[in-house]
Amino acid sequence: MVKKSDISQRRAVALAEGGVGYAAKRNELIRVAATLFKDHGYRATTLNDIAQAAGMDRATVYYYVGSKEELLREAVQNLMGQNVSEVEKLVRADVSPQEKLESIIRLLILSYDKNYPHAYVYIQQKMQRVADATSSWAKEMAKQTHRIEIAVESIIREGMKSGVFRDDVPVKLTAYAIFGAVNWTHRWYVPGGRNSPEEIVDAFSKIMLQGLVSRKETRFKAKAGAKKPARMGSAALTA
Structure with missing residues (x-):
């Protein structure tokens, strides 16, 4: 032996x-x-x-x-590092807050699909607290998760400050709502299932971002997009 x-x-x-x-x-x-x-x-x-x-x-x-914990660590640690890096790049991107948040939703959903089921393993263990929270690995993963949360909150604040996002809802609750919806896909998403990753991104972006856009911004876009009445020709006038 x-x-x-x-x-x-x-x-x-x-x-x-x-x-x-x-x-x-x-x-x-x-x-x-x-x-x-x-x-x-x-x-x-x-x-x-x-x-x-x-x-x-x-x-x-x-x-x-x-060990079994090593298998857990190896399944998720590289993925988290990549997602953190990409999210922080989006914070610095020269695009609107709406585009930044939609890009983050897209990044996470597509990452969960591409790295299935590894990414969902981390989400589940985080929710269930299965790893030793005092270990150096768990602390590092918590830091990376926090960096993504900080990035999303900063984008929400940017949108509120510029008047693009409504400011009558708390920043943290807004961020929690986004993460809650995106991360809850671990309960039902399966690659090749009824909804494609792109369909999920589209639906989530519409639900979350349209609810977040300020009323002033909505009125402005509606006014700017309104079409002028078409001029009626002589035939129509004499019909």
């Missing part, structure tokens, strides 16, 4: 060497684990479940990862 410490040493060597075959198998194991976490929950899923679904024994799983 191979000792766990021996497997750990072999895993460390394999990770350091970075072999293509090893990396592919490890990524597949992470994908399998993420699917099980999504379908059954992180707490309810065991390493034995993951090993069985991946077609290997538990000892072999340790050759690729050291």
Whole structure:
């Protein structure tokens, strides 16, 4: 029987060497684990479940990862970093607040679809608090989540200050409403299902942004877009 410490040493060597075959198998194991976490929950899923679904024994799983939490970390940490970077770029973009918020909604929904089910695993574990909140990884993930929240709140304030967004609703509640709708898709979205990511983006943007646009802005656009009455020709006048 191979000792766990021996497997750990072999895993460390394999990770350091970075072999293509090893990396592919490890990524597949992470994908399998993420699917099980999504379908059954992180707490309810065991390493034995993951090993069985991946077609290997538990000892072999340790050759690729050291723990179930490592599988969770690997499934979500790179994705979060990418989303934070893109959201913060949008804050600095030279476009209107409406365009910024719609772009963020699009970014998150398309990211959830492209990285299914990995992204939803993080959302679920965050809601259920399955990871040790005192761990360095959990603290880093909390910081990244907070950076996205700060970015969205800053865009909402920008819109309110410029008069584009209504200012009779609290900024944080507005941000919570947006995140609540976008993140709740983890309960019902499945790639290839009834609604495409683009349809979800379109519907969410209409519901959220039209409710957020100030009445003054709505009246201005309605007035600017109103068509002048068409002139009636002589034939119409004599008909």
